[in-house]
Amino acid sequence: MKCIILLGAPGAGKGTVAADLAEQTQFLHVSTGDILREAVKQGTAVGLEAKSYMEAGDLVPDEVIAKLVRERLAAGGADDRYMFDGFPRTLKQAELLDSVISDMEGELLSVFLLEVTDDVVISRLTGRRVCKKCGAVYHVTNIPPKVEGVCDKCGGELYQRTDDTETTVRNRLDVYSAQTSDLIGHYDSLKLLEKVDADQGKDLVEREIIRCLEDLESRQ
Ligand code: AMP
DSSP, X not given: OEEEEEEOOTTSSHHHHHHHHHHHSSOEEEEHHHHHHHHHHHTOHHHXXXXXXXXXXXXXXXXXXXXXXXXXXXXXXXXXXXXXXXXXXXXXXXXXXXXXXXXXXXXXXXXXXXXXXXXXXHHHHHXXXXXXXXXXXXXXXXXXXXXXXXXXXXXXXXXXXXXXXXXXXXXXXXXXXIIITHHHHHHHHTTOEEEEEOSSOHHHHHHHHHHHHHHHHHHO
């Protein structure tokens, strides 16, 4: 198992970039946020536990995330390549990932830090709209659908995530600074960190990451 991590504040574009890269590379997109949202939708025990944290923009407890990630990786094969989006978010989760990687004799190839300014985050997230059916992501002004409120890809209805309101977005940014930004120093000290300017459009971000991945591949 080999993996990469997309790190960065909420709204840095991790989900959008990961979904595109999953189509262009061998890496499977694993988003703990998507897994949790699905659990909430299905009303599972995990979903019921996670719901209130998510609505407030707070982190779901590490033990819940540990269980989800272990289950997701156990379902895969030894040759799988994963691209984590929104995980790890705490040093505890980074330790969990280290131990899963060593159990599976895998390797963490690189950590891409998508750097973005707060103003860009707030405008991106409060304008974000997501398809209820296929999960495709739009923005009311930056990536508008052809018909307002309707997904171009599947015709599904577009909605605003309950945690994309301005108050919750500001809390998510505070939570990121307090709990997730420690990971930057952690992965930097391991010489795994690649910084990418994520204020620029997603095409440039994706091109930069693909170039790094090709570089890594050629050195393997
Ligand atoms: P995201 O889609 O990555 O922005 O995640 C949405 C929400 O799900 C977050 O605000 C958290 O409440 C929760 N969440 C997602 N991933 C994690 C994680 N790795 N650790 C803790 N909470 C998470």
